[in-house]
Amino acid sequence: MAVALALRRRFRAVTVIKEEVAKLLELKKLVDDGKSSGQFVLKCPKGTRDYDPFQMAIREKVFSVITSCFKRHGAVAISTPAFELKETLLGKYGEDQKLIYDLADQGGELLSLRYDLTVPFARHVAMNNIKTMKRYHIDRVYRRDQPRMTLGRYREFYQCDFDIAGEYDPMIPDAECVRIVFEILSQLDLGSFVIKVNHRKLLDGMFEACGVPPEKFRSICSAVDKLDKAEWEEVKKEMVEEKGLEEVAAGRIGEYVKLNGRLELLERLTSDERLTAVPSSVAGLEDMKLLLQYCKLFGVLDKVSFDLSLARGLDYYTGVIYEAVLTGDPSKGKEGGVPAVGSVAGGGRYDGLVGMFNSQG
Amino acid sequence: MAIREGVFSVIISCFKRHGAVSISTPVFELKETLLGKYGEDQKLIYDLADQGGELLSLRYDLTVPFARYVAMNKIKTIKRYHIDRVYRRDQPRMTLGRYREFYQCDFDIAGEYDPMIPDAECVRIVYEILSQLDLGSFIIKVNHRNVLDGMFEACGVPPEKFRSICSSVDKLDKTEWEEVKKEMVEGKGLEEAVADKIGEYVKLSGHFELLEKLMSDMGLTAVASARAGLEDMKLLLHYCELFGVLDKVSFDLSLARGLDYYTGVIYEAILTGDATMKDGEVPAVGSVAGGGRYDGLVGMFDPKGQHVPCVGVSIGIERVFSILESRAKEAGGKGIRTVETQVMVASGQKNLLEQRMKVCTLLWNAGIKTEMLYKRNPKLLNQFQYSEREGVPLLVIVGEEETVKGGVKIRDTHTREEDFVEMAALVPELNKRLAECQHSERV
Numbered sequence: 001m002a003v004a005l006a007l008r009r010r011f012r013a014v015t016v017i018k019e020e021v022a023k024l025l026e027l028k029k030l031v032d033d034g035k036s037s038g039q040f041v042l043k044c045p046k047g048t049r050d051y052d053p054f055q056m057a058i059r060e061k062v063f064s065v066i067t068s069c070f071k072r073h074g075a076v077a078i079s080t081p082a083f084e085l086k087e088t089l090l091g092k093y094g095e096d097q098k099l100i101y102d103l104a105d106q107g108g109e110l111l112s113l114r115y116d117l118t119v120p121f122a123r124h125v126a127m128n129n130i131k132t133m134k135r136y137h138i139d140r141v142y143r144r145d146q147p148r149m150t151l152g153r154y155r156e157f158y159q160c161d162f163d164i165a166g167e168y169d170p171m172i173p174d175a176e177c178v179r180i181v182f183e184i185l186s187q188l189d190l191g192s193f194v195i196k197v198n199h200r201k202l203l204d205g206m207f208e209a210c211g212v213p214p215e216k217f218r219s220i221c222s223a224v225d226k227l228d229k230a231e232w233e234e235v236k237k238e239m240v241e242e243k244g245l246e247e248v249a250a251g252r253i254g255e256y257v258k259l260n261g262r263l264e265l266l267e268r269l270t271s272d273e274r275l276t277a278v279p280s281s282v283a284g285l286e287d288m289k290l291l292l293q294y295c296k297l298f299g300v301l302d303k304v305s306f307d308l309s310l311a312r313g314l315d316y317y318t319g320v321i322y323e324a325v326l327t328g329d330p331s332k333g334k335e336g337g338v339p340a341v342g343s344v345a346g347g348g349r350y351d352g353l354v355g356m357f358n359s360q361g
Numbered sequence: 362m363a364i365r366e367g368v369f370s371v372i373i374s375c376f377k378r379h380g381a382v383s384i385s386t387p388v389f390e391l392k393e394t395l396l397g398k399y400g401e402d403q404k405l406i407y408d409l410a411d412q413g414g415e416l417l418s419l420r421y422d423l424t425v426p427f428a429r430y431v432a433m434n435k436i437k438t439i440k441r442y443h444i445d446r447v448y449r450r451d452q453p454r455m456t457l458g459r460y461r462e463f464y465q466c467d468f469d470i471a472g473e474y475d476p477m478i479p480d481a482e483c484v485r486i487v488y489e490i491l492s493q494l495d496l497g498s499f500i501i502k503v504n505h506r507n508v509l510d511g512m513f514e515a516c517g518v519p520p521e522k523f524r525s526i527c528s529s530v531d532k533l534d535k536t537e538w539e540e541v542k543k544e545m546v547e548g549k550g551l552e553e554a555v556a557d558k559i560g561e562y563v564k565l566s567g568h569f570e571l572l573e574k575l576m577s578d579m580g581l582t583a584v585a586s587a588r589a590g591l592e593d594m595k596l597l598l599h600y601c602e603l604f605g606v607l608d609k610v611s612f613d614l615s616l617a618r619g620l621d622y623y624t625g626v627i628y629e630a631i632l633t634g635d636a637t638m639k640d641g642e643v644p645a646v647g648s649v650a651g652g653g654r655y656d657g658l659v660g661m662f663d664p665k666g667q668h669v670p671c672v673g674v675s676i677g678i679e680r681v682f683s684i685l686e687s688r689a690k691e692a693g694g695k696g697i698r699t700v701e702t703q704v705m706v707a708s709g710q711k712n713l714l715e716q717r718m719k720v721c722t723l724l725w726n727a728g729i730k731t732e733m734l735y736k737r738n739p740k741l742l743n744q745f746q747y748s749e750r751e752g753v754p755l756l757v758i759v760g761e762e763e764t765v766k767g768g769v770k771i772r773d774t775h776t777r778e779e780d781f782v783e784m785a786a787l788v789p790e791l792n793k794r795l796a797e798c799q800h801s802e803r804v
Contacts, residue, residue: 042394042433042662044387045417050430053382053441060383072725074702074732077362081462082388082419082446102410103419106450113388113409140388144412156387168735172714176735183725297718299726 047147047155063138065187066160070136073180075162078135080120082142086110092119092356094315099143113142117161118353125165126357132166134173165354171287174320174349175294181324181345182300190344191328195303196260198310199288200317200348202269205281206308209274210252212245219243224257224311228325228343232258260307263292291320312348319349363697364685368678369444371493372466376442379486381468384441386426388448392416398425398661400621405449419448423467424658424673431471431669432662438472460679469673471659477593480626480654481600483674487630487650488606490676496684497634499649501609502566504616505594506623506653508575511587512614515580516558518551525549530563530617534629534648538564566613568598590625597626618653625654628674632684650676698752703795705748706733707772708759709741716759720769720787724757727788729795748774754798755791 044050051059070077089100089112101113114120117137125133138160147155162180164173178195185193203224204217212220223239232254239245239253259265266289275281288306295301312321326342376383395406395418407419420426423443431439444466453461468486470479484501491499509530510523518526529545538560545551545559565571572595581587594612601607618627630650652674659669689697706720714737724731732753734744741758748756756772758779763769768783771790782790 041391042429043391045389045391045415048387048389050387050433051385052434053384056383056385059385071701072728072730074700074730076699077366079362079365082448083462102412104408104410106408108450142388144414156389164735166735169737172735172737175718179722179725294718297715297722299722 045155047145047149049149049154062188063160066184067136067138069180069183069187070162072183073134073162073176075134075136078121078124078137079139080114080117080124080137082140083111083113084120084123086112088123089115089119092316092353096143099145101142101144115143116141117159118163118350121161121163121165122353123357125354130165134164136160136162171290171294171320174287175291175298177347178291178295178304178322179298179300181322182298182303185324185344190326193303193324193326193328193342193344194305195300195322195324195345196305196307196310197288197291197320197322198307199284199320201280201319202284202288202308203311205275205278205284206253206256208278209281210256211249212253216243216245218315220245220253221311224253224309227257227309227311228323257309260305260309262301262304262306265306266292287320312346316350316353317348318351321348322346363699364689365682368494368681368685369466372444372490372676372678373442375486375489375493376468378489379440379468379482381440381442384427384430384443385445386420386423386430386443388446389417389419390426390429392418394429394662395421395425398622398658402449402619405451407448407450421449422447423465423675424469424655427467427469427471427673428658428671429662431659431671432666435666436471437667437669440470442466442468463679466676466678467673468675469671471669471671473670477596477600477626480593480672481597481604483652483672484597484601484610484628485604485606487628487674487676488604488609491630491632491649494681494685496632496649496681499609499630499632499634500611501606501628501630501650502611502613502616503594503597503626503628504613505590505626507586507590507625508581508594508614509590509617511581511584511590512559512562514584515578515587516562517555518559522549522551524621526551526559527617528619530559530615531619533563533615533617534631563615566611566615568607568610568612571612571614572598593626618651622655622658623653624656626672627651627653648677649680650674700732700751700753701730702732702751702753703730703755703798704732704791705744705753705756706731706759707741707744707756708739709744710761711738713759713761714738716764720757720759723784723788724791727792729788729791745774755794757787757791 083103086102087110090097093100093115096115100115103111103113117139121135121137124130138158140156141159142156145153145155147153162177164177178197181195203221207217207220208214220239220243223235223243226235226238236250236254239250240247259268261268266285269275269281270285270289276285292301292304292306295304310321310323312323322345323343324345326344328342389409392408393416396403399406399421402421406421409417409419423445427441427443430436444464446462447465448462451459451461453459468483470482472479484503487501509527513523513526514520526545526549529541529549532541532544542556542560545556546553565574572591575581576591576595582591598607598610598612601610616627616629618629628651629648631648652672654670654672656668656670658671660666704724706717706724708714708717717733721731721733734747744756747753752774754774756774758770758772760770763781766781766783768781769787770779771782771787771794772779773794
């Protein structure tokens with residue numbers, strides 16, 4: 001019925017964590033991959049692999065740390081089927097739609113393997129008329145992507161999701177999510193890390209203030225999203241040449257996206273007249289002020305970086321966004337790229353996803 | 362989920378107690394990996410759409426993937442457990458716990474070993490698990506593929522009808538003999554006299570006395586493979602006695618398992634208590650574990666590779682879940698908590714959000730499971746009610762007066778008593794009380 005909006009938070013730990021630790025073993029397995037001697041090609045499907053006992057032992061430890069943390073924060077666990085009705089997944093993933101595995105039409109319902117755990121969660125909440133829920137869900141998801149086994153990108157991989165659904169006072173649950181990422185990454189002992197935070201409304205406000213036409217917001221946003229892998233000059237070039245942005249506007253964006261910090265950055269932006277002329281920037285900044293305050297109370301502020309270059313790929317983020325990266329040994333990234341390869345968690349606030357499942361919106 | 366977690370925990374402890382490692386395999390396999398392994402059940406396999414890549418199917422069980430894993434990695438011996446979901450396009454019977462997606466808990470031992478020792482350990486494992494899950498009384502039926510085949514031969518079943526007659530016998534757990542006999546004679550063209558002879562055998566069950574009887578049955582022991590089967594059964598019963606489980610075991614000639622790949626001992630565990638199934642069906646619905654020896658499966662994957670004999674057992678936990686869930690519901694859901702929160706940090710006065718957050722941080726740093734409401738100024742009553750509803754044993758109440766005095770109040774949800782405690786003593790005091798709670802708390 002009329003659940004107007006659900007506030008949602010998202011925390012996601014990518015399997016890269018496990019890969020960092022078991023990398024050598026993985027590579028060995030790939031080299032020795034099933035040489036068939038008979039009619040069968042003795043192998044796992046492309047982009048998937050078995051976990052041997054050694055890997056399972058590591059995995060168990062990691063899950064144990066993560067699950068303890070979720071439970072310490074009072075989350076319940078739910079589970080959903082590996083496949084959903086095809087129509088449940090339609091129209092939720094934008095261009096990534098094409099990466100979904102479909103099941104064959106064998107005369108029954110049309111089904112697809114789940115692409116993430118978030119849409120099934122929204123379906124669960126809507127289907128059961130749930131108003132508030134704090135839940136975690138650890139399970140595998142399926143994407144017909146180009147597999148990059150050495151980078152830990154598989155077609156079948158685990159996600160560990162923590163979400164809070166419900167109408168609450170602003171930013172308190174958002175800050176708890178940051179605290180949870182902090183606890184998990186600390187306990188997993190992966191070395192130093194930083195949790196970048198930003199805000200969709202602030203990004204949009206920034207674009208508007210810089211003179212980006214509204215219809216280009218999402219497109220420019222996904223260009224900014226590449227800053228974790230590419231240098232600014234390249235990204236600027238893409239904005240101007242491929243996406244038709246005025247160079248002046250791009251230049252202004254460049255001034256902003258190089259900024260990161262904490263309360264002092266917040267101060268600076270709050271007194272930036274060009275920025276605060278746009279209402280959505282103001283809303284974003286107010287949220288960020290609360291977030292940083294709460295992060296301080298939760299004892300995590302020193303790991304947090306308010307970073308204006310953070311933009312997340314998925315369209316459905318509507319508020320705060322986060323991404324945690326490992327900042328330890330840079331030689332970990334094989335491509336010699338910037339820390340993005342060290343990205344180990346991400347998420348943000350979604351409004352409206354549950355509403356998409358309710359007929360009344 | 363809370364029930365499920367409890368069940369997995371018991372099962373995994375048991376597997377680990379017996380030295381098993383765990384592995385995991387993908388949810389789908391190459392279609393050809395699964396072809397030709399399941400006989401008639403082939404049609405129940407879910408295929409993935411042809412999207413231009415490899416042809417894939419969702420796994421039907423955990424055994425064929427295991428055999429594939431063993432062959433692929435040229436493993437000679439492994440004792441492994443694997444708990445995961447499998448997929449079958451069956452007619453779902455939700456009330457009986459038969460779904461299209463369901464969990465299996467498999468325990469398998471692969472390798473060339475002295476006869477029947479691992480087979481007996483599997484029986485012991487089923488025994489431990491079913492005892493610990495507290496599901497009431499149960500029996501573990503055992504039989505042997507060679508004994509079954511020998512029995513058919515001795516009764517005069519033509520060899521080409523063995524598998525077909527075997528699957529009729531398999532229905533005896535759900536149907537009466539008269540119906541099964543009818544199917545054999547009318548549906549499968551068996552001579553009535555032969556069917557009657559089978560009828561004489563399949564009603565037999567017991568322990569050593571049955572073994573004795575069969576070993577002096579000339580018709581049966583004329584068949585070499587039946588003799589070998591009986592030798593195996595003799596060892597099995599002997600080892601079961603040594604493992605302290607014989608009183609739960611029943612050597613039962615009506616036990617035949619559906620799958621073609623069994624080559625030796627077969628088992629099936631059923632609940633015999635008041636497993637109240639809604640349809641009032643015969644105990645087969647109480648079937649909660651099954652398995653057996655399958656020596657040829659790994660070899661199917663690598664004909665040039667080694668022969669790796671295997672024996673294993675699968676726990677039917679969906680049925681276990683159903684039983685425990687309905688039991689919990691009848692008990693009014695008591696004793697099953699969905700969150701494990703130990704402390705709720707609360708306040709009744711305004712503007713104490715900061716303090717609540719600081720206290721939460723203190724408790725999380727100490728590893729205590731702590732929650733607070735996501736409201737700046739929540740009502741005290743709501744926080745009390747939440748704690749009572751969710752079974753949170755303690756509250757820490759932040760208040761202006763207490764803050765001035767340098768501390769907080771601890772409230773016991775159950776007794777409703779409140780005590781002041783200084784901040785420095787808060788964590789130790791909470792830990793002390795939580796330890797006491799655990800002693801008296803029933804899970």
